[in-house]
Amino acid sequence: MFVGMRPVFGLLLLLPMLPCVGSIAEEWTRFRGPNGSGVSTATGLPITWSENDYSWQVDLPVQGSSSPVLWGKQIFLTGDDAENGSRSILCIDAESGRIQWRRDYSFESHYLHRDNDFASGTPCVDKDGVIVVWSSPEQLLMIGLSLDGEEQWRRDLGPYKGLHGAASSPIIADGLVVLANDQMDPKRFSFYLPDDTDWAPGKSFLIALDRKTGETRWKVDRKSELAGYATPCIRRVGDRTEAIFTSTPHGITAVDLETGQISWEIDQLWDNRTVSSPQLHGDLVFGSFGQGLSGQRFVAVRPEKGGGAKGELVYDVTKSVPLVPCFVVKDGLLFLWTDSGVVTCLDAASGEVHWRERVGGEFYSSPLWIEGRIYGISKRGEVVVLAASREFAELGRVDLGEKTFATPAIVDGVMYLRTQSRLLSLGKAK
Numbered sequence: 001m002f003v004g005m006r007p008v009f010g011l012l013l014l015l016p017m018l019p020c021v022g023s024i025a026e027e028w029t030r031f032r033g034p035n036g037s038g039v040s041t042a043t044g045l046p047i048t049w050s051e052n053d054y055s056w057q058v059d060l061p062v063q064g065s066s067s068p069v070l071w072g073k074q075i076f077l078t079g080d081d082a083e084n085g086s087r088s089i090l091c092i093d094a095e096s097g098r099i100q101w102r103r104d105y106s107f108e109s110h111y112l113h114r115d116n117d118f119a120s121g122t123p124c125v126d127k128d129g130v131i132v133v134w135s136s137p138e139q140l141l142m143i144g145l146s147l148d149g150e151e152q153w154r155r156d157l158g159p160y161k162g163l164h165g166a167a168s169s170p171i172i173a174d175g176l177v178v179l180a181n182d183q184m185d186p187k188r189f190s191f192y193l194p195d196d197t198d199w200a201p202g203k204s205f206l207i208a209l210d211r212k213t214g215e216t217r218w219k220v221d222r223k224s225e226l227a228g229y230a231t232p233c234i235r236r237v238g239d240r241t242e243a244i245f246t247s248t249p250h251g252i253t254a255v256d257l258e259t260g261q262i263s264w265e266i267d268q269l270w271d272n273r274t275v276s277s278p279q280l281h282g283d284l285v286f287g288s289f290g291q292g293l294s295g296q297r298f299v300a301v302r303p304e305k306g307g308g309a310k311g312e313l314v315y316d317v318t319k320s321v322p323l324v325p326c327f328v329v330k331d332g333l334l335f336l337w338t339d340s341g342v343v344t345c346l347d348a349a350s351g352e353v354h355w356r357e358r359v360g361g362e363f364y365s366s367p368l369w370i371e372g373r374i375y376g377i378s379k380r381g382e383v384v385v386l387a388a389s390r391e392f393a394e395l396g397r398v399d400l401g402e403k404t405f406a407t408p409a410i411v412d413g414v415m416y417l418r419t420q421s422r423l424l425s426l427g428k429a430k
Contacts, residue, residue: 065405113164135166153214161202162227182228218260295321
C-alpha cells in the first residue's frame with residue numbers, strides 16, 4: 001500500500017492557474033511528474049512493445065518500489081539491501097543507464113507491511129540537487145544532496161510511528177521542501193497489537209523546510225489517527241499559493257505556502273486512511289479515502305465557497321474507488337484505476353460515469369496519461385494500455401516480467417520504467 005507513496009498517488013487547470021504546473025515539463029521532478037498530475041506531453045511512445053524496443057535495461061544494485069525522478073540527463077531513485085541493512089540513492093545516466101554515483105545509508109531493520117520496503121518514498125529534485133526522506137521508528141530523516149551526490153544538509157524530524165512503515169515523498173515548491181508527516185495512533189489497532197506497545201500517538205505534522213539550508217520555515221501540528229501516504233500538490237489562485245494535503249483526521253487541507261497558515265479545510269470525509277494523492281481540476285480538488293485493500297470514498301471539493309474557511313463537497317463516488325493508485329484528469333475526463341483492476345471514466349466536473357470496466361490484476365502503481373492513452377502497471381508487472389476517451393477500449397498489454405509497484409517517469413519522449421530490480425528505458429529522446 002505504499003506506492004509513493006508511490007509511496008504510492010490528475011491535473012487539468014484553468015488558464016489563470018497554469019503556473020501551478022510550470023511548463024508540464026521537460027523535467028519529472030517529483031512523484032508522478034508535474035504537480036503530481038501523471039500527465040505527460042510525450043508523443044511517439046508505443047502502445048505495445050517487446051524486449052528489443054528498449055533503449056537500455058539495467059539491473060539495479062538495490063531493490064524497491066519508489067518511483068524514478070529526473071533532472072536533465074540524470075535519473076534519481078532509491079532502494080534498499082535489507083539483508084545488509086543498507087538503503088541507497090542512485091544517480092543514473094538517462095542516456096546509457098550507467099550509475100553515475102551511489103550514496104548508502106545504514107539502518108536497523110524494523111517491521112513493515114509485506115509490500116513495503118525501507119526506501120519506498122520517492123525523492124524530489126531541482127537544479128540545486130535531490131531531496132530524499134528515510135524513516136524508521138526512531139527517526140524521520142530528510143537529506144539534501146547536490147546533483148553530484150554531495151550532502152548539503154540533513155534534518156532529523158523526530159521518531160516515526162506507523163504500523164506498516166513509512167513512505168513519505170517530499171516535493172519542492174517556491175524555495176521550500178514540503179512534506180506530509182501523518183503518523184498513527186496505536187489505539188486504533190489495539191485489538192491486535194501486543195500489550196507492551198507504546199500507546200502514545202505519533203507526532204503528525206505538515207512541514208516546509210528551506211530548500212537550500214533545511215531550516216524549518218513553517219510547521220503545522222496535526223492529529224494522529226492512521227498513518228497516511230499521500231503526496232501534496234500545489235494550487236495557485238490569484239496571488240496566493242497553497243499546498244494541498246489529504247489525511248484521515250483532517251480530510252483535505254490547504255496551507256498557505258508562504259505563511260504556513262491553513263487557508264481552508266474540509267474534514268469528516270472518511271474515518272480511514274488516505275494513500276492516493278490529491279489532484280486538481282479547474283476549481284475542484286480531488287481526494288480519496290479507504291480502508292483495508294480498497295478505497296471507500298472519492299470526493300470532489302470546491303474550496304472557499306462564499307469566502308468561507310471550509311470547502312464545499314461538490315460530489316462523491318463510493319463505488320470502485322482506488323486506495324493506492326492516484327487519479328488521472330485530462331480533457332475533462334477523470335479516470336479512477338482501483339487496486340483490484342477496475343477502471344472508471346467519469347466527467348470530471350460532475351462525476352457522471354461514462355464507463356466502468358474490469359481490466360484484471362492488482363495495482364499499486366499509479367496510471368499515467370500519454371498522448372490520449374492511459375497506462376497502468378499491475379503489481380506483477382503487466383502494463384495495461386487503455387484509450388483515454390468516453391468509450392472504453394483496451395489497446396494493448398505488455399509484460400515487464402517482474403513485480404512492479406513504482407510509477408514510471410517520462411521525460412523528453414522517453415519512459416523510464418522501474419521494476420523491483422531493474423530500470424528500463426523505452427522510446428527515443430527528442
